[in-house]
Amino acid sequence: MSTQVVVQAPGEHRVEPHTPREPLAGEALVRVHATGICGSDREVYQGNRPEGYVRYPLTPGHEWSGTVEAVGAGVPSTLVGRKVVGEGFRNCQVCDRCHAGETTLCTDGYEETGFTQPGAMASTLTLPARLLHVLPEDADLTAAALLEPAACIAAAAIKANALPGERVAVVGTGTLGMFAVQFLKAGSPAELLVVGTRGDREALSRQFGASDFRTRDQELPDDFDVVIETAGSASAARTAASLLRRGGRLVLTGIPAPGAEGLDPTDLVVRQLEVHTVFGAPPDAWAHTVRVFGAGLLDPLPLVTHELPLSEFSEAIELVGSGDPKVGKVLLKP
Numbered sequence: 001m002s003t004q005v006v007v008q009a010p011g012e013h014r015v016e017p018h019t020p021r022e023p024l025a026g027e028a029l030v031r032v033h034a035t036g037i038c039g040s041d042r043e044v045y046q047g048n049r050p051e052g053y054v055r056y057p058l059t060p061g062h063e064w065s066g067t068v069e070a071v072g073a074g075v076p077s078t079l080v081g082r083k084v085v086g087e088g089f090r091n092c093q094v095c096d097r098c099h100a101g102e103t104t105l106c107t108d109g110y111e112e113t114g115f116t117q118p119g120a121m122a123s124t125l126t127l128p129a130r131l132l133h134v135l136p137e138d139a140d141l142t143a144a145a146l147l148e149p150a151a152c153i154a155a156a157a158i159k160a161n162a163l164p165g166e167r168v169a170v171v172g173t174g175t176l177g178m179f180a181v182q183f184l185k186a187g188s189p190a191e192l193l194v195v196g197t198r199g200d201r202e203a204l205s206r207q208f209g210a211s212d213f214r215t216r217d218q219e220l221p222d223d224f225d226v227v228i229e230t231a232g233s234a235s236a237a238r239t240a241a242s243l244l245r246r247g248g249r250l251v252l253t254g255i256p257a258p259g260a261e262g263l264d265p266t267d268l269v270v271r272q273l274e275v276h277t278v279f280g281a282p283p284d285a286w287a288h289t290v291r292v293f294g295a296g297l298l299d300p301l302p303l304v305t306h307e308l309p310l311s312e313f314s315e316a317i318e319l320v321g322s323g324d325p326k327v328g329k330v331l332l333k334p
Contacts, residue, residue: 003334004122005313008057010047015311020124023072028079028129030086034145034307034331035120036063037320038175039232044115045317050258054115061119061332062088062112065144068132075129083139085147085290087131088113089280104280112280121310123334133286136294142307144293145331146300150179151281151289153230156251157183158285159276162226169193169224170210171240172231173201175303175329176253178208180228185209186297195220195239196231200325204302224248234260241273249274306330 004018023029041060043049064086068079091098092108113119113127135144153176162168168189170180173196184192185208193212194205202213214220216239225248229240232254241250241263250273268275281289292298305328308316316330 002123003310004059005061005310005332006057006059007045010056011045013045013313015313018122018124021126023070023075023126023129025073026075026128026130027072027126028068028075028084028132029070030066030084030125030127030132031069032061032064032066032120032123032125032334033141034065034333035061036145036148037316037330037332038063038149039320041114042317042321049115053110053112058115059118059120059122060114061121061125062114063145063148064120064125065135065141065147066120066125067141069124071129079129079132079134083135083137083141083144084132085135085144085286086113086125086127086133087151087281087283087286088115088148090117090128090131093130101282101284103282121313121332133290135290139294140301142304142331143300146175146303146329147286147289147293148281149175150293150298150300151286152176152253152278153179153183153228154289154292155281155285156180156228156253156276156278157187158288159278160184160226160228160249160251162187162189162249164188165190166225167191167193167223168226169195169228169240169243171195171227171229171236171243172254173198173205174230176230178204178303179298179300180230181205181208181210182298183292184226184228186292191224193221193224193243195243198325207302208299227251228253230254232256234262237263241267244271244273246271247273249276251276251278253278255279300329303329304331308332310334
């Protein structure tokens with residue numbers, strides 16, 4: 001039986017029968033293979049996602065992979081049967097930011113799959129076909145379910161513009177941090193440092209290409225060319241900035257709690273640091289991610305530690321927030 005998770009309101013959910021919605025013109029119907037859970041899904045369930053960035057009742061799920069089952073009018077029939085992943089932001093395509101390719105800055109307002117629009121914690125997902133990215137025929141769909149967070153890091157890597165031979169670093173050792181290591185390693189750095197709070201992540205960091213690993217309580221260098229921050233705390237942002245040489249490039253991807261004390265503007269100006277931020281992934285980052293994944297340069301599977309059915313949504317949410325070092329990426333499968 002087809003099912004879906006519905007979060008009726010913060011702290012209230014049910015698993016109920018799911019009826020696939022036939023695709024309208026320009027849309028595609030995807031059979032969901034797997035859906036990832038991240039901290040923002042936990043925010044949706046707990047009710048502490050910022051106002052305007054969630055709409056209840058809601059079927060969550062913005063990290064997913066699947067296979068196209070049907071398409072609506074105006075969509076190439078050759079998509080049917082193809083393995084796909086999809087962008088989450090439902091951009092308008094006509095504002096100046098969308099025309100510039102900056103779809104995550106769409107001026108028509110925020111709409112995203114799994115937050116304000118029905119998500120992939122269901123047997124099927126119907127969405128605009130223009131958001132789909134086709135995977136290689138031999139792609140592992142379980143691994144591909146992690147390409148959404150990977151695309152966010154691809155956006156960071158593009159903004160960082162790390163050149164071969166530069167010294168690069170990653171602050172944070174969660175899913176985003178491990179993807180950042182893989183993207184930066186693919187650019188042939190002279191040195192790749194990972195800084196985290198958990199020493200048990202050293203082996204995985206080195207497996208993905210890190211040449212050095214340190215915890216934040218150890219002595220840290222201050223002469224790196226590029227740093228990508230993924231930990232989502234104000235202290236991590238400050239640590240990331242401290243790692244940079246004068247004129248270095250910093251990309252922030254984590255979102256600290258509201259009201260957090262940020263970077264010192266005097267330090268930024270005096271050292272002439274170049275600071276970028278990322279929230280979501282525009283189309284070029286998605287396309288880059290799919291290419292890197294297809295080329296075998298991105299390996300998400302070692303990050304997956306749990307695969308559960310939709311009926312165990314509560315258990316999955318608890319795992320994600322447990323703080324257990326043995327819990328990595330948690331997937332739900334219809």
